[in-house]
Amino acid sequence: MTKKILCLLVSAMVIAVASNATAEPIIIKFSHVVAVDTPKGEAAEYFKKLAEERTKGAVKVEVYPNSQLYKDKEEMEALQMGSVHMLAPSLAKFAPLGVKEFELFDLPFIFDGYEQLHKVTEGEVGKKLLKKLEVKGILGLAYWDNGFKVMSANKPLKTPADFKGMKMRIQSSKILDAQMRALGAIPQVMAFSEVYQALQTGVVDGTENPPSNLYTQKMHEVQKYVTVSDHGYLGYAVIVNKKFWEGLPAEIRTQLESAMADSTKFANDIAKKRNEDDLASVKASGKSELIMLTPEERKAWKDVLVKVHTDMAGRIGAELIQEVYKATDFKK
Ligand code: LMR
16 A cells, blocks of 8 residues: 555656656747837837747746847847847848848938838838848848937037038948948947947947937937937847747747737837837936927938938849838838
8 A cells, every 4th residue: 555655656756747847948038239118128028928928838038138148249149059049139230140131221211200111111021121031040020110210419410511520329230331421420330238338438429329229228318419300210120040930839939929929019009109208208307408400401411311322222222222112102
């Protein structure tokens, strides 16, 4: 009898250990460079919540915000090596992966607003670009919005002439390089995590970003003027390591895809308001003065900057630019 009980106990323990082993969650490491309280930061947290709920704990998403794990360039390498599984880099950062066409999103004044932008991110061009990542061992799952950029400096930037000789931090995009040069500025590529200090110490004179990034990194505290120019767009593609993603059990992948679809809707629903609120907070802080361009002043920027489209057509592809124009009904 005691032997029988012992046997039963041992088998129960074996089952418990075995089921515990199979219950070990799949870890998804999601690294990004911005603050948690930004459109991307919040959407990453929302994806974590949905993914863990829908897979009933079979997946655990570890989100590493604020360049905690990797800076811009390193996170791309880490994804390819499989040290992280998911990223949402800005579309300006895809050229080092070998898909420079994503830089079309950086063309100044290419989108008038979110509606035009969505014609591309939710249309054929958007799909085609994500497809180009596959040969690089990467899958593009979605586009997440951020917003339209402001320019900041310690002097008022009202006209293109005001940029002459200014050292401006940019992301690693050749289109943004051309944009700053067209304004007579000196572009300087720098990782996002280094921008605040570079502005504070005068390594660079100014920068561009949507208000959500400017405000949450406190850049407005070290920049006296913020020009609301909406001269260009900054947004993201959520990407995963292809081998990792395709190696997931089919049922889990389906649950994660549904979590991603809902997180994408969430991101794109909050982005506009988040940027408006953060711009209002910059104003309320009294630390930097907002410069609102008149339609004439904005037109003067556009006249100088729209030339970048033709100057850089060789890099993006003239045909692709035409496809975007057609999709958005672009007018010079
Ligand atoms: C930047 O480097 O300015 C942005 O790409 C940061 C981000 O991810 O929004």
